Amino acid sequence: MASSRQLLKSISSSARLFSNHRTQNQTRGYKVAVLGAAGGIGQPCGLLMKMNPLVTELRLYDIAGTPGVAADVSHINTKAQVKGYSQADDGEDGLKNALKDCDLVIIPAGVPRKPGMTRDDLFKINAGIVKGLVEACAENCPKAMLNIISNPVNSTVPIAAETLKQKGVYDKKKLFGVTTLDVVRAKTFYAEKKGLETAKVDVPVIGGHAGVTILPLFSQATPKAALTDDEIDALTKRTQDGGTEVVAAKAGKGSATLSMAYAGALFGDACLRAKNGEAGVVECTYVESDVVPGVEFFATKVSLGREGVEKIHGTGALTAYEQAGLDGMMSELKDSIQKGLDFAKGA
Ligand SMILES: NC(=O)C1=CN([C@@H]2O[C@H](COP(=O)(O)OP(=O)(O)OC[C@H]3O[C@@H](n4cnc5c(N)ncnc54)[C@H](O)[C@@H]3O)[C@@H](O)[C@H]2O)C=CC1
Numbered sequence: 512m513a514s515s516r517q518l519l520k521s522i523s524s525s526a527r528l529f530s531n532h533r534t535q536n537q538t539r540g541y542k543v544a545v546l547g548a549a550g551g552i553g554q555p556c557g558l559l560m561k562m563n564p565l566v567t568e569l570r571l572y573d574i575a576g577t578p579g580v581a582a583d584v585s586h587i588n589t590k591a592q593v594k595g596y597s598q599a600d601d602g603e604d605g606l607k608n609a610l611k612d613c614d615l616v617i618i619p620a621g622v623p624r625k626p627g628m629t630r631d632d633l634f635k636i637n638a639g640i641v642k643g644l645v646e647a648c649a650e651n652c653p654k655a656m657l658n659i660i661s662n663p664v665n666s667t668v669p670i671a672a673e674t675l676k677q678k679g680v681y682d683k684k685k686l687f688g689v690t691t692l693d694v695v696r697a698k699t700f701y702a703e704k705k706g707l708e709t710a711k712v713d714v715p716v717i718g719g720h721a722g723v724t725i726l727p728l729f730s731q732a733t734p735k736a737a738l739t740d741d742e743i744d745a746l747t748k749r750t751q752d753g754g755t756e757v758v759a760a761k762a763g764k765g766s767a768t769l770s771m772a773y774a775g776a777l778f779g780d781a782c783l784r785a786k787n788g789e790a791g792v793v794e795c796t797y798v799e800s801d802v803v804p805g806v807e808f809f810a811t812k813v814s815l816g817r818e819g820v821e822k823i824h825g826t827g828a829l830t831a832y833e834q835a836g837l838d839g840m841m842s843e844l845k846d847s848i849q850k851g852l853d854f855a856k857g858a
């Protein structure tokens with residue numbers, strides 16, 4: 512049986528959370544806040560960010576319950592200093608102090624789905640939560656990179672963009688919808704199906720983050736493996752329905768939390784590595800984009816740099832099946848974006 516040290520080493524190297532880039536670049540320390548930090552995603556995401564050597568200050572904020580989570584996580588012997596802030600304990604100052612001068616804010620605050628719900632059913636509650644939190648980001652850390660996890664991502668990112676515009680601090684290079692879990696799932700399902708080494712697999716996922724708007728591009732998967740049309744269809748549908756698969760399995764106890772925390776920590780780490788000057792950081796993420804005419808926000812591969820988005824990559828050549836998937840998502844994606852913009856404008 513592996514010793515706990517070996518186990519940790521293998522967990523961390525497969526997660527790429529502690530890669531060697533830090534010896535090649537001058538390492539700086541960053542202030543990171545997690546909003547919704549006492550929740551199902553927030554707690555493990557906070558734990559993983561505590562393990563990230565680029566983090567020197569970790570601020571955990573929620574409505575309540577964060578002092579306990581922070582005390583717990585703070586005992587882990589890594590360098591990040593951990594502090595918990597909550598509305599219950601600190602009033603309005605809690606959020607302000609959690610965000611003051613942050614470099615990166617990860618937002619998994621809001622309600623999750625129950626069986627039978629779509630992500631859009633969460634809009635009613637989560638739209639206002641995201642708007643309020645992003646207003647506070649605009650006031651307290653206007654230069655921070657924002658990673659939006661709260662659903663429906665297709666609408667909450669436009670809400671965040673419009674809110675930042677109203678506050679006069681919008682920088683489209685620094686606002687990201689986190690779609691990393693779709694990529695994580697597509698990689699896992701493809702590797703399992705074809706007997707490939709999971710850690711060596713890459714599959715781009717474009718579009719948005721809900722049902723048919725999630726479009727994995729198995730024609731661009733690496734390493735290349737032969738896939739029948741039926742296999743491509745099954746893998747595509749499983750990736751699109753990955754969230755619903757977890758919601759059904761949890762049977763009323765919420766949606767993906769652990770795999771999302773992992774995906775959120777991977778994307779947060781990518782933002783910090785890029786900020787720290789590492790070259791060649793590329794992730795799929797939902798950003799303001801003109802790659803696909805007719806939609807203002809879209810996920811494709813994006814090169815990240817010190818200031819956030821450096822280059823938005825195109826979709827690459829699509830097969831007829833993928834092109835039909837892209838055409839088929841457009842009206843839903845457009846509507847979700849407009850719904851978010853209208854909400855933020857109070858229309
Ligand atoms: N982007 C993605 O791929 C994924 C997104 N999600 C979404 O993430 C969100 C959170 O999911 P869970 O962690 O499972 O839910 P949860 O209910 O376990 O945790 C949410 C936390 O947010 C907190 N919260 C609510 N309003 C807040 C506010 N105004 N300020 C600070 N904290 C606040 C709650 O107190 C709670 O602790 C949901 O909207 C879910 O749909 C979930 C999985 C994947």
Ligand SMILES: O=C([O-])CC(=O)C(=O)O
Binds near residue numbers: 753766
């Ligand atoms: O399905 C949900 O509601 C949560 C989510 O976004 C995912 O797991 O991809």
